[in-house]
Amino acid sequence: MFETLNHRLFELLSAPPEMTGGALLAASLLAQGAVFIAPALLVSIWMLGDNSDRCSAVGACLSALLALSVASAVSGLYFHSRPFMDGVSRNYLHHAADSSFPSDHSTLLFALGWSLLFVPPPSMRLAWIIPMSLAVAVGWSRVFLGAHYPMDIVGAALIALASAFLFSRTSARKMSSILTSYGERVL
Template sequence: MEALNRHLFLLLNAPPDPQTMLLLLARFLADDVVVLAAALIAVLWVWGRHNGRSALVGAGCALLTAALINTVIGAIWQHPRPFMIGLGHQLIPHAADSSFPSDHATFMWTIGVSLLLRGSWPRLGWGMMAFGMGVAWARIYLGVHFPLDMAGALLVAATASLLVVPVRPLIDRLLTPAIVRLYEGAVRRLHLPAALFPLDRR
């Protein structure tokens, strides 16, 4: 398995002198897409209605579950990144920590799977899955992850999202209203403009 993992990595990893446009695309996908996705989720929270917010809270619960799973895996199994063993070409800086699974891909795919399971914003769910593939390719191309790290990220994302499904009624009935109240209370206390932070979106 490890031999196949390394072979696939070398097939996808960038050459020592990559094309400028491809390198820029990879760097954008590797880091910026996750930031943009988080910003989009924030916008959907502010402007979304109650059902949409419940879906986002569910996705947030899945993300917390996925982060916990990744942390446990990283603590019990330290898998070196390609550059830590002198394999391929590293084109972006990264800490020399465990590579498995990829946190960036886990983030994208957990949101995507969670929204698809919920049936809310299916286009956004599929978009997250597609951009997650882009993130996965980019981080391998730039030399900071193996293909197996991405397979692990997809498995963690699916597992975390499925674990949240049975508690969806509690999320809808208790957790989402509580978070919405906290959010709306903060908007009122901070006197944020109603045009940008509308309340009572049912």
């Protein structure tokens, strides 16, 4: 049943096999390039903010590192083929034929979005909207282009949610504060 739902949703969201031109270029840029906006956001928070803002950015970074580590472990332990490997889509992104679950791009962006939502930078309370919007858009584009199934994106969001929740707790926030203080002295 789970795989049937995954395949049905993929059929609804995937690109037509003959897609070319501007739509392909736009979706490809979103799927591959938008992930670089998130680190730029963290750098902006660090550079423009005060100590509390920086602590939020460091916590978001730590959350993303944990989420990506968990995603990598899950991917190594559980192999799930990609749509193009199953023959249900073209490989528009020329992606390697490795495990699709969960999406690393979406994991990173969702982790940053959830983290900045749970522990917002005081002077940029709505900063979470940027990575969260990108996570949804990038997730969609990677499904659209045949690199992931929809549940790969849902799995990424859940792993990221758990990681961000962990780093929103008091003990993890203390670690973020210590690392922030160290970074402020070094920089």
